[in-house]
Amino acid sequence: MNVEEIYKNAGALLEGHFILSSGNHSNRYLQSAKVLENPKTASLLADALAKEITSAGIEVDTVCAPALGGVIAGYELARALDVRSIFAERKDNAMSLRRGFEIQKGEKIIICEDIITTGGSAMEVAKIITELGGIVVAFAALANRGFCHRQNSDVLRKDNCKLLKDTPFFALADFEFEMYEPSECPMCKAGSTAIKPGSRA
Numbered sequence: 272m273n274v275e276e277i278y279k280n281a282g283a284l285l286e287g288h289f290i291l292s293s294g295n296h297s298n299r300y301l302q303s304a305k306v307l308e309n310p311k312t313a314s315l316l317a318d319a320l321a322k323e324i325t326s327a328g329i330e331v332d333t334v335c336a337p338a339l340g341g342v343i344a345g346y347e348l349a350r351a352l353d354v355r356s357i358f359a360e361r362k363d364n365a366m367s368l369r370r371g372f373e374i375q376k377g378e379k380i381i382i383c384e385d386i387i388t389t390g391g392s393a394m395e396v397a398k399i400i401t402e403l404g405g406i407v408v409a410f411a412a413l414a415n416r417g418f419c420h421r422q423n424s425d426v427l428r429k430d431n432c433k434l435l436k437d438t439p440f441f442a443l444a445d446f447e448f449e450m451y452e453p454s455e456c457p458m459c460k461a462g463s464t465a466i467k468p469g470s471r472a
Contacts (some may be wrong), residue, residue, distance in 0.1 A: 272319055274444035284446075288458045290467040291453035293388065296456040300449040300468055301414055304386035307343045316413050316443060317347035323441050324352065324381070327422065329409050330381045333357060334434065335400065337366060337392040342372040344413055345383040352381075359396045368403075387412040387442065390419055390434035397435070401454045410440040417447035 278284040281373065283305035289297050307313045324331070332352055336345025338360040349356030357372040374380070380400050382393045387410065397407045415421045419432040421442040434440055 272315075272443065274316070275446070277312065277316070278297075278303075278306055279308065279412075279465060281312065285468065286448045287333075288463045288465045289404045290465045291388070291450065293450075294453065296451045296453055296458065296465050297448045298458060299446075302468060303340065303344070303413060306413070307347075307385065313343060313347045314351075317344065317351045319469035320348055320411055320413065320441060320443055321351035323408060323422065323443075324411065327409075327439065327441070329381070330379055331381050331408055333374075333405075334381050334383050335359060335396055336383050337396050340382040340386070341392075341412075344385040348381070348383045348411060359399060365413070366392070366399060368399060374400060374403040374405040378405045379408045380405045380417075381411050382407060383411040385412065386414045386416060387434070387440070388416040388418060389431050390440075394433045394435075407435070407438055409438060410434055412440075412445075415440070415445045417445045421445065442465050 283302045284303055285300040289300040291297055301443045333346045333355040334349035336342050336358045339359045342358050345391055359366045359368050382396050393410055401405055417426050418429045419434050419440055420428040420441045426445045
């Protein structure tokens with residue numbers, strides 16, 4: 272499966288001058304919502320991700336996704352794994368479980384996003400799950416921005432990866448883009464204005 276080609280065909284691999292959720296700048300941006308707006312494509316990607324997880328022998332009871340970006344990816348992965356789907360959402364700048372969602376002690380949970388960059392949001396959700404007695408058995412995403420090491424990849428873990436080192440991370444492809452501190456961004460120095468296309472715009 273050529274995941275990069277799927278993103279390109281969906282118009283989801285953008286080129287320009289972008290502000291990432293980290294605040295850094297990049298000349299490329301992944302807009303997974305454009306991929307996931309096609310249910311057949313979402314199903315295809317989730318089935319492939321689920322196959323990797325089951326092949327690794329991961330036992331799971333529930334998939335939990337950080338809202339907003341991870342909700343569709345998480346739901347589709349849960350469908351493919353035939354398990355429960357829940358999501359955490361941000362309120363007052365902090366992730367929380369709402370809408371009656373509960374976690375049982377010892378419940379095995381995969382945290383799923385559409386894209387994992389450094390894994391900050393995923394780790395916020397992991398903290399909630401652990402505090403409620405659940406067990407994070409894996410992290411998952413459709414795409415890996417290349418800061419964390421995923422299973423079956425040669426991309427090494429970078430210092431700014433926040434995912435747990437002893438918990439497996441599954442994703443379908445690595446997307447390693449150039450990223451700049453705003454003060455060092457060559458596009459800014461050339462007079463270009465950055466835009467923020469993500470859900471936290």
